[in-house]
Amino acid sequence: MAKTLRLHPERLFPSDPAARAVAARLYAEIRDLPIISPHGHTDPAWFAENAAWTDPTSLLLAPDHYLYRMLYSQGIPLEKLGVPSRQGPSGADPREAWRLFASHFHLFRGTPSSIWLNHVFGEVFGFTQALSTETADEYYDGITAALATPAFRPRALFDRFRIALLATTEGAVDELPHHRAMRAEGWHGNVVTTYRPDSVVDPEHEEFAGALARFGNMTGEDVESWDGYLLAHRKRRADFIAMGATASDHGHPTAATADLSRPAVEALFAKVVAGKADAAEAELFRAQMLTEMARMSLDDGLVMQIHPGSFRNHNTQLFAAYGRDKGADIPRQTEYVQALRPLLGAHGNDPRLSIILFTLDETVYARELAPLAGHYPCLTLGPAWWFHDSPEGMRRFREQVTETAGFYNTAGFNDDTRAFLSIPARHDVARRVDSAFLARLVTEQRLDEDEAAELAFDLTWTLPRRAYRLNNLPADPRG
């Protein structure tokens, strides 16, 4: 029998009536604020081309490793879920894949994926019955039909979602065609890019050699000389800034930074270019490049985002068959105190520098990150990230960070997603969880409710706007 899809208006608020009432009041004031999405991975082609999506499997399931990894963990082969392999597209029938997903939806109980999906199902598509084996076809047909209508084109949803700004992420050798097209066309949507140079910064990246050659061609610089290589970065950063970028993003295995002498860095770079850097030298080069990027930021103002700590492609067999980003990236312990010291020693007190730190290792929240951000003027803490972008994860972040770093050394929420339809759901969860956390402080008399209301607004709007230097957004969108 079909079950009602419940989206309780006070979901994610505390059970205690006093705290729940405060949370509801705080949330009511921020619920409808426009969305700032300053870090994410949606496809800019969607907004440039505004083509219709076709079906729920190819839109929601096959590209979302949050979802199919969970089914894979229970023994369901990826090819049955429509996930393409290195051999090409999955041969699975999209409707059959969707039915398989629907019949295993109970696996997501207690996970943020179920909260996000139910929000998408209920709020975006208007379903009133829960997804299940029984309703799988109704969902498949209903979503497919909706996607064929103008109201579900990317730009229409962008407007419906009230997105004040959306940042995508592009690599250093991306020509940014979609961003150029949107700007040339003059579409009103505020979609910007982010400079992510990993493929030309990480000697261990599988595309490094090819990307470096292309980097030289695109910029006209001799990228095999250290000065030319740095200049190429500066030129590309300028290209990205012209496409709205206010930030760079750095996804390194660790948070290591370095500040080598000129001769040392030139010798290291020569080895890197020659393809002869060993693992320690590759690590050192990535470390040095964070400091170089910081130096460029002093001049061009890009905010640096450092995202360390993921062991990529842990499952060797799956990587061989399916390639990257298939749900097998596993966090590792990550050290920041020693790692960041070279960069901070060089530029940590410079008011022009702004660095947003992320982590997948929650043990550093209270021990390392909050004390660092509670001291260095250049440091801000990004929100609970990836596996921790969840109600419990966000709560732990606030509980462990706030008492040392305060609220004002944090950057507000960002969704980090490639699942465009889930963006309102994710921001809604963050707003609810922040309201719940603030409500607890109010009912425990650690904060007055007027202060909490001001904080709720600041966490939603003021802090991401400031952290990402989004000066084209108003200081207060409430008019």
Place this chain on the structure above:
Amino acid sequence: MAKTLRLHPERLFPSDPAARAVAARLYAEIRDLPIISPHGHTDPAWFAENAAWTDPTSLLLAPDHYLYRMLYSQGIPLEKLGVPSRQGPSGADPREAWRLFASHFHLFRGTPSSIWLNHVFGEVFGFTQALSTETADEYYDGITAALATPAFRPRALFDRFRIALLATTEGAVDELPHHRAMRAEGWHGNVVTTYRPDSVVDPEHEEFAGALARFGNMTGEDVESWDGYLLAHRKRRADFIAMGATASDHGHPTAATADLSRPAVEALFAKVVAGKADAAEAELFRAQMLTEMARMSLDDGLVMQIHPGSFRNHNTQLFAAYGRDKGADIPRQTEYVQALRPLLGAHGNDPRLSIILFTLDETVYARELAPLAGHYPCLTLGPAWWFHDSPEGMRRFREQVTETAGFYNTAGFNDDTRAFLSIPARHDVARRVDSAFLARLVTEQRLDEDEAAELAFDLTWTLPRRAYRLNNLPADPRG
């Protein structure tokens, strides 16, 4: 003055009335389910011989390092508590030892030991006054008298406790006489063994040389050759399977695994057999053996349990005087992501393999274990273990694991105990704490109550039954 022993029917439920009511409803449905105890350390002789226990000190205190370590930490010598040393039995009068314990019972306030003991005192023995200096003798006499009656023999309690399955743990060179006797006799109790080969797998085990020789004698294999050694394991695993085993258990210092080439492993094994392996080689051999055990599991279907991270016998003086397992095993930081990769790279996607992971290092719950179990089909997470088998420990486990791994990549509860009388108490705590956790999700509208009720049953029955491949148990015992 004596204090009432209170076993509040809603103990361990949240204080908030709404959440408490939900917890009570969820718990009511699972309270009386039979107990699955798939991992523990009770003595099979109890059930084979069904002899009466004699007194509370020798039954409850002297063998339980959870209890006497706490008194030792406050300066009470072990010999006064009836704990035997390497010199032989303690000379303490059992009644005096019990009085000493009773007069220090306040030390256990806020610990799971006090919850378990009060459950044993109230539910198993029917006491209505709390244990204290004043009631020590009443307890001593009452328990002694009860133990002399048929209703307190091991098999009678086994039935009274409604145990659907109880697994004990035996070493690789154990002849399994008690298990053989129970089966020969045809006793109805479902007691099975578990294959724990540490003494013939760990070159640093103090009994290694002797155990290895015995291992050869028992199996008729040349255990000094690599092939013979592996074959001996396969034979003994078959012996254990004949005595009901569905799982093996591996208590290593770390989670390291290895997958060496045949020449490398033969060279390593030769050093191990010759007693010439150094610490790094011993570690490598243990690591290799986990992968070998996984390969055997592909054939014989035993579920692997990996229990790493305890620094055994930390107190050198105490170890010299009293020997192993005296409450001085201390957890250490434990890494899983790099450690498990060799084994997972070889067999991690094989549907025949099932591995249950445990940890004493809670920092890996959200960072490492949940992402691993939320991806690899062979991995399941064991419950909060040992020091973390406690209300707060279980809550942290659920809070940190669920959002990434879901509930369905966990194995339900197991008690891991040698204290037979505490088994119902321990399972009751787990059922209460799971009900409380689920109730919070319900009152925060993250889960519907019907889903929570289904989960409560699954956590108690479906998941341990499936994780340990207990196919002889019914899918639903509620008839």
Place this chain on the structure above:
Amino acid sequence: MAKTLRLHPERLFPSDPAARAVAARLYAEIRDLPIISPHGHTDPAWFAENAAWTDPTSLLLAPDHYLYRMLYSQGIPLEKLGVPSRQGPSGADPREAWRLFASHFHLFRGTPSSIWLNHVFGEVFGFTQALSTETADEYYDGITAALATPAFRPRALFDRFRIALLATTEGAVDELPHHRAMRAEGWHGNVVTTYRPDSVVDPEHEEFAGALARFGNMTGEDVESWDGYLLAHRKRRADFIAMGATASDHGHPTAATADLSRPAVEALFAKVVAGKADAAEAELFRAQMLTEMARMSLDDGLVMQIHPGSFRNHNTQLFAAYGRDKGADIPRQTEYVQALRPLLGAHGNDPRLSIILFTLDETVYARELAPLAGHYPCLTLGPAWWFHDSPEGMRRFREQVTETAGFYNTAGFNDDTRAFLSIPARHDVARRVDSAFLARLVTEQRLDEDEAAELAFDLTWTLPRRAYRLNNLPADPRG
């Protein structure tokens, strides 16, 4: 517009009415107990000289790195806040510095600093409006005026605060003039010293060479010989004991201990004295000295406090300009199990030894410290320390420590502060948070309320009195 300063009588209690009522009852019984402050950093000159403080900036802001680091993290230069540099006093006008502080007071929302400061403002000075830009001058003038009155002299406040014992901390080469003066004068205030020998124990301490020479001069010992050096420590420890000391304090980068052979330690000491110890040798020497200090404690009874894990002076530029203790000390991961084993192996079971362990790395609470303290008779756990001396930090401490170590292997609260006026506020927070934690155990029926009331008293009085061997305090001050 000015905001009311609210000090809600039930602040920091749980929102749930049942738990809140229990917390309020528990707290009412301990609220007015005298303060035991057995570890702190107030200036003994204040009590010896009893001079008036002058203004809020020099009393509350400029010396408190908890406060100005937060403003610095938001880009406010230290010189504007009255913080002296290596060049001398800040040129900032104290009133302007105070206004700047007041206008940024929102940065402390959700931090313990705001709780402590509001307590000082409301309870000590009697303000009824909150600190803000608007009230900055009113505060400045009001505090300045109050400080000029006899009631705000150090000794008057000492009495008003009902301090039963206050320990300060002095270095090994301190002449203890203020303690001598207080004793010579016969002032009734119970102010004692603590032996902190870091400057003559840590070869990497910037004052090591000079301090060692002075150490020899003060004691008349040949401190360049190993025996003379140890004897000098014994003499100085006796001097400190004469000034009331019952404890020593050791602030090392790690928890490493060592127990070297006599020849090895003499060779090491020779290198240390010659200034030729490298980093590893300096670490080994500090490690050895912890064991030497333990040996001295066996004879003279001083309780050892071990405070490891802070990376001092992380900000190199700030250190160059401003010197030590400017809010740039950052915690690092700290290991205890392997680190403490040499000391514990030598003396861990000796009833004469008492060691109080602290940590800045919360990951060791449940994993390492609680199991160690729940076994070794010599070990007691100090309270949540420094960045963790906060409501959430204290709650995590109790939640993660209690189930394994119990309450009775902990040392009660200590404030560790140099901010004298905040001492009642800090102890009040600890009493409230402990009451709230105990209340949760009561409402979850894990503890009876009479047990909780006994524990609340023990945590406030019995445990610090016992842990610090304060035998001159009564067992119960309630008369």
